[in-house]
Each structure stands twice: as structure tokens, then as C-alpha cells.
Amino acid sequence: MASPTGTSDAPFGRMLTAMVTPFTADGAVDIEGVQRLATYLVDEQRNDGLVVSGTTGESATTSDAEKDAILRAVLEAVGDRATVVAGAGTNDTHHSVELAKAAERAGAHGLLVVTPYYNKPPQEGLYRHFTAVADATALPVMLYDIPGRTGTAIATETLLRLSSHPRVAAVKDAKGDLFGGSQVMAATDLVYYSGDDAVNLPWLSVGAAGFVSVVGHVVGAELASMIKLFRSGHAEGARSVHQRLLPVITGIMTRTQGAIMTKAALGLLGRPVGPVRAPLVDATAEQVAILREDLVAGGVKLSD
Secondary structure (H helix, E strand, O other): OOOOOOEOOEEOEOEEEEOOOOEOOOOOEOHHHHHHHHHHHHHOOOOOEEEEOOOOOOHHHOOHHHHHHHHHHHHHHHOOOOEEEEEOOOOOHHHHHHHHHHHHHHOOOEEEEEOOOOOOOOHHHHHHHHHHHHHHOOOOEEEEEOHHHHOOOOOHHHHHHHOOOOOEEEEEEOOOOHHHHHHHHHHOOOEEEEOOHHHHHHHHHOOOOEEEEOOHHHHHHHHHHHHHHHHOOOHHHHHHHHHHOHHHHHHHHOOOOHHHHHHHHHHHOOOOOOOOOOOOOOOOHHHHHHHHHHHHHOOOOOOO
16 A cells, blocks of 8 residues: 655655554543544544654563454554555564565555664674564564663664665664764665654654654644644744644653653543553652643643
């Protein structure tokens, strides 16, 4: 299935949110909640793409069958008007290949493939891993470089090698290496997406196409405006949006784990998405109270 929002310079769209996974009170995947959230993110928060079953979607604690059901639910809800990217990365190449194939069968528009975590493969291992996943389907691949979680960064030289693969299309960067990313963009056709909300604007300034955001759950429309302002030459307006959203980024991304605070934030917006799964724990009353202050300071309108 072709992406409904991708272009040659932004193959996955520009404003994407890495969706949390709604659960019922007893911990099951809430499929109706998944579709409600996807619809809200696209129709009200101006996302033209969504990432499902990434880290924020608690992919570490959802089964392959649940991932398939989540992906199909999102595609049914918004797949005609947003690019839907399926998380297919694990620290097992064979498993990642199977997840990629399943995502293609379900109708995903693209794949997000994170650096293998915990086992710390050398760069040649990373190259072979990403190549194997990219070879497994006809879907475009977004590499996810986040050494703070995986323990291993994708070296600039490895990104340059991978850029020659016809289906390795983009990088979601949560490494913060703007110089290295600039080198890759200058030398290749790889498209960069900011994967760290704290540096969204700096990434735009060096050529990123857009964002894969977490705070997009609550300020996606503002982030979409930032992208539009910057791309139309209004850097000062984009900086104003960036500064206005700093308290929101602080509240969701720095107080504790992002999925925990995102689910708490959605609850404050009157859009509850249920609990997190162990080993994560739900936000405490004190954390929610501080988060409320952060969101209000960032101009977010909360539910009464």
C-alpha cells in the first residue's frame, strides 16, 4: 500500500507521533482505544504520519499478535490519510525480519527499525542486520538511532554504507549528533527525522524533514505549525513555537519515562488510554500534579 502523505523529500510525512498503546484496565490491548487515539492524532493534532509499536508504544511488552492487531486497527482508522509506520526492530535479526514481513502483509506503509539493543553488535553486525530487514520486504525503512536505549550508535560510516540500499530511506535520530547527521545528509539521499523533542528545531535547521515525536500526543498541531513556519522561511515564528513548548517537553520527557507521562498527559486532556504494562509503572499523583503545571505553562488546554 502506498503512503498517502509521503513525498520524495519526506517519505514518511513530516509530523509523526510515536503512538502509545492504549490498554484496558486489566492490561489487554484496547483496540477501540487504539483507533480513537489514531483518529485524534491525525484529525485534531495534525499528524500526517504515525509510528505504532515503537518504544513509546511499549513494544517490549506486546506480543507479535498484539502488534499485528494494533497495526491493522490503525490502518483501518487512518491509513487512507496518514502514513502508518510499523515498529519492526528487535535485537534478533530473524525476529525483526519476521515482524517486517508481517507488517507488510498487514498493509503498513513503512518500517521503523531500531538498532539492536543489549547485545551490542559491531558496526558490521548493524549493517548486516539493517540490510537483512530492508531486503525482507518492499517497504521503505526508517533506521532508528538511539544509543541511550540500545547501547550502540549507528556510526556515520555505517549510515553512509546503508544509504545505498534502495529501501533504506530515512533516519530517526535520537542521538543528537547534528554534525554527523549533516554529513550524512550532505553525502546521501537519506532523510532525517528528529527523534528527540528537545532538539526538534535544531534538526530542522540542518535539514531534517520533520519529527517523530512523543509530545505530539498533546501538541502535535503546534509542532506541525513549527515545521510549516520554518519551511516557509519564518524561523523566528518557529523559534517562538519551540520556546512556548519547552515546559511540555520538560513535563513529558524529563520527569520520568516518556510513555508513562504521555499516558498521564492524555488522561489530563480527557483522553484516557489506560495503564502502562510492567515493568513500567503508572505516574504517581505527585508526578501528575507537576505534569499538570508543565502542560498549563506550555499552553495546553486540559480537561476540567
